[in-house]
Amino acid sequence: MIEFQQISKSFNKRQVLFDISGSFEKGKTNLIIGASGTGKSVLLKNIVGLIPPDTGDIKYDGRSFITCSKQERTDIRREIGMLFQSSALFDSKNVEDNIKFPLDVLTNLEEKEKLERVNFCLERVGLLNINKKMPTEISGGMKKRVGIARAIVNRPNYLFCDEPNSGLDPQTGIKIDNLIKEITEEYLITTVVVTHDMNSVIEIGDHILFIFEGHKLWEGSNKSITKSDLKELNDFVFATKLMKQIHPLKG
Amino acid sequence: MKDLGQYMIFLGNLFVRRETFGTYFKLTIQECINVGYNSLLIVTIVSIFMGAVTTIQTASNLIGPFIPNYVISLVVRDMTVLELSPTIMAIIFAGKVGSNIAGELGTMRISEQIDALEVMGINANSYLVLPKVIACVIMYPMLVILSIFLTLWGGYLVGTVTGIISSADYLYGIRYEFIEFNITFAIIKALVFSFLIASISAYKGFYTYGGALEVGRASTAAVTNSCIAILFADYLLAQLLLG
Numbered sequence: 001m002i003e004f005q006q007i008s009k010s011f012n013k014r015q016v017l018f019d020i021s022g023s024f025e026k027g028k029t030n031l032i033i034g035a036s037g038t039g040k041s042v043l044l045k046n047i048v049g050l051i052p053p054d055t056g057d058i059k060y061d062g063r064s065f066i067t068c069s070k071q072e073r074t075d076i077r078r079e080i081g082m083l084f085q086s087s088a089l090f091d092s093k094n095v096e097d098n099i100k101f102p103l104d105v106l107t108n109l110e111e112k113e114k115l116e117r118v119n120f121c122l123e124r125v126g127l128l129n130i131n132k133k134m135p136t137e138i139s140g141g142m143k144k145r146v147g148i149a150r151a152i153v154n155r156p157n158y159l160f161c162d163e164p165n166s167g168l169d170p171q172t173g174i175k176i177d178n179l180i181k182e183i184t185e186e187y188l189i190t191t192v193v194v195t196h197d198m199n200s201v202i203e204i205g206d207h208i209l210f211i212f213e214g215h216k217l218w219e220g221s222n223k224s225i226t227k228s229d230l231k232e233l234n235d236f237v238f239a240t241k242l243m244k245q246i247h248p249l250k251g
Numbered sequence: 252m253k254d255l256g257q258y259m260i261f262l263g264n265l266f267v268r269r270e271t272f273g274t275y276f277k278l279t280i281q282e283c284i285n286v287g288y289n290s291l292l293i294v295t296i297v298s299i300f301m302g303a304v305t306t307i308q309t310a311s312n313l314i315g316p317f318i319p320n321y322v323i324s325l326v327v328r329d330m331t332v333l334e335l336s337p338t339i340m341a342i343i344f345a346g347k348v349g350s351n352i353a354g355e356l357g358t359m360r361i362s363e364q365i366d367a368l369e370v371m372g373i374n375a376n377s378y379l380v381l382p383k384v385i386a387c388v389i390m391y392p393m394l395v396i397l398s399i400f401l402t403l404w405g406g407y408l409v410g411t412v413t414g415i416i417s418s419a420d421y422l423y424g425i426r427y428e429f430i431e432f433n434i435t436f437a438i439i440k441a442l443v444f445s446f447l448i449a450s451i452s453a454y455k456g457f458y459t460y461g462g463a464l465e466v467g468r469a470s471t472a473a474v475t476n477s478c479i480a481i482l483f484a485d486y487l488l489a490q491l492l493l494g
Contacts (some may be wrong), residue, residue, distance in 0.1 A: 050366050074268060077372030088363035102371050105270055105378075160370075 001026050002158065002190055007046055007056035009039070016042050017053070020216045022209055027188045029181050029204045033195060034211035035236055040194045041085075041162055043211065047192065048080060048160055049073065060158065078106055081151030083161040083180075087143040089135040095122075095146050096131035102154040121149035125179060141172040145179070152183060159184065159191040170199060177204045198237065201225060210236070261454050265381045268374040278382035279389075286348045286383070287390030291397075297343055298398040301335055302327065302405025310415045320416050324424030327406045332433045336398040338485050341444040344391060345477035349452035352383055353473035356456030357466035365457070380453040384446065391445030392438050399437065436492055443488060447480045 002024040009017040016039045024030035032040045045051040047058055049065060058065040060076050068076070089098045096118055097104075103114045122128065125145040135143060144164060151159055161180055165173030181204040184191040193200065201208060205222035212232045220228070225237060269275070309326045356379060359365050368375040403425060410416040416424075452473035459469040 048370050050369060070268065074372045077370060080370055080372075082367065082370045084363040084367060086363050088367040090364055090367075091358075091362075105274055105373055106371065154371075 001061055002047065002192070003059045004047060005057050007043065007053045007058070009042055009046060009051065009053050015214060017046070017214045019056070020211070020214075021056075022216060022219065024190050024192050025207060026190045027185060028191070028206040029184050030190070030192045030207045030209070031195060031201060031205045032192065032209045032211060033201055033205075033236070035196060038211045039214045040196070040211050044160060044162055044192065044194045048082060049077065078154070079157040081154065081156035081159045083144065083147040083151050083159075083164055085163040085166055087135075087140075087147040089143055089146060089150070091135060094132050094134050095127075095138070098135065098146060099150045099153050102150065106154060117153055118149075121153045122146075124152070124183070125149045126175075141168050141176070144168065144176050148176070148179060148183070152187070155187070157189055159189050161191070161193045163195055163197075164193060165195070165197055165200060173197065174199060174203060180204060196236075198239075201237075212236075257458070258451075258454050261376060261380075261457065262450060264374065264376040265384065267377065269377050269381070270373065274378070275382055275385075278378075279385050282382045282386030283390050285351075286386050287394065290344065290347060290390075290394060293343060293347060294340060294394050294398050295401055297340065298336070298401035299405035299408075301339065302331065302402035302407075303409035305330055305335065305402070306406035306410045306415065307413075310410070320420040321424030321427060323410065323416050324403075324406065324421040325427050328403060328425045328429075329433070331399055331402040331406075332437050334485075336395050336402055337437045337440040337444065338481065340395060340398050341391075341441075341448065341481045342478055344394070344445070345448045345452070345474050345481065348387065349448045349473045349477045350470040352449065352452040353456035353459075353470045354466060356380070356453055357459035357469040360457065360459045361462060361466060376457065380450075380457065383453055384449040387445040387449035388442060391448075392441040395437060395441040399434075436488075439492065440485065440488055443484050444481050447484060448477045451477045451480055 004023070005021045007017055007020045008015065020043060032043060034040050042051060046053040046056075047065075049058075053066070057067070060079070063072065063076060065073060065076060089095075090101065093101065096115075099118045099121055100114050103109055103117060107114075109117075118131070122131070125148050127142060127145050127149070130138060130142065130146075135146070138146070148161075148164075151161075159180070164180060165176050168176065177200045180191060180193060183189070193204070195201065202222050205225065208218075208220055208222065208225060209216060210218040210230075210233050218228060218230050218233050225233070228234065305327050306323060309323050309330075313322055313326070356365070359379070365375045365379070368378060407418070407421050410421050411418050455469045455473040455476065456466075459465050
């Protein structure tokens with residue numbers, strides 16, 4: 001479980017997050033949603049420690065990520081897997097070496113065992129026989145899958161995904177979403193997904209946090225999101241014609 | 252001053268939360284190939300021509316009945332050992348290796364590869380930069396020694412082929428009143444310059460934010476800042492060790 005209390009963040013005197021609190025439960029796909037530029041990614045980066053928050057506390061299963069020592073922070077980070085928006089695969093390494101990388105650096109496993117884990121993860125994300133391909137030789141959807149495989153290869157307790165289906169066609173996007181949900185339930189991990197894609201919200205949003213101009217305005221699930229009376233949330237959810245057709249009254 | 256402070260913190264972070272020795276060993280060997288072996292061609296070409304041109308120019312400025320011919324190679328030797336090989340090669344090294352380091356790290360930064368390392372709990376400073384710094388500090392002095400040899404050989408080749416100086420005079424000149432400390436001085440300079448080039452370039456690349464344009468700017472800044480630092484260090488070392 002991840003808990004965060006009163007997270008605030010400013011950049012050059014411009015405040016982008018205002019006292020955001022919440023929690024993400026284990027075994028659920030937790031979504032942070034909101035329009036572009038509302039501070040979703042900043043909140044995610046605060047939680048994983050890439051950008052330190054100005055105020056507030058973040059706890060991973062009761063362990064504070066803010067007040068802990070550098071070593072404790074490193075230990076928590078080694079329980080984290082993350083899929084980046086750009087996939088962030090290492091250009092100089094092939095697919096196999098990219099996925100094997102956390103095992104090479106962070107574990108003392110035998111080479112044979114590492115390769116077994118790599119192949120298991122590749123199979124789990126539905127990719128076969130691409131071990132020796134370079135990141136430049138595979139498609140955007142495949143890169144995301146390789147990114148997921150790399151994120152789960154070291155058996156993390158927490159999985160973070162920053163806009164996992166951005167730049168993908170809707171069909172591939174849904175496949176990636178479902179993969180994230182399946183992995184979350186299968187390995188019973190705490191998953192946090194930042195997205196502004198309504199397909200993702202409807203498909204996998206067990207627990208949703210809606211951010212608007214740096215404030216947390218709403219919290220709920222994919223079942224309750226269409227029933228809210230909050231104007232800002234409805235403007236976001238029913239922005240597309242498709243959603244308006246599904247819920248004509250809200251639109 | 253803020254930049255200088257951040258640079259110092261950056262250097263301090265190279266030595267904390269390190270990974271296993273084996274991890275660094277593999278990376279350092281790879282970097283040695285990148286910065287050392289892959290610089291052999293440019294070092295060879297520049298050194299030979301530098302020696303050839305220095306010999307011709309020295310000869311043209313030292314014409315006189317009272318100046319023996321071996322002075323030409325003596326001047327070429329001292330210029331090469333004290334300044335040309337360690338300093339001029341450092342400027343070239345900054346252009347080749349420094350821009351490469353800044354470009355590589357800058358691209359890794361903007362494509363979130365450095366963030367990926369940090370999230371995994373790996374000290375990206377140490378993991379990415381330390382092997383590059385160690386490789387430069389190991390390989391550059393070797394390149395300087397090679398450059399000294401090739402520059403003197405280039406001078407010999409041009410001097411003897413064009414008849415400016417005889418083979419015997421040239422060899423006599425490069426041995427005449429040879430000061431062993433000059434080689435030590437050249438190696439000290441090489442160590443300092445290589446550390447400056449690697450660390451400044453890595454710093455510029457590591458803190459790149461934005462897109463492709465900023466990566467290009469970081470590479471340019473890495474080369475210009477390295478060159479300025481080399482010239483300052485050159486003066487300080489000359490003052491401290493020869494003054």
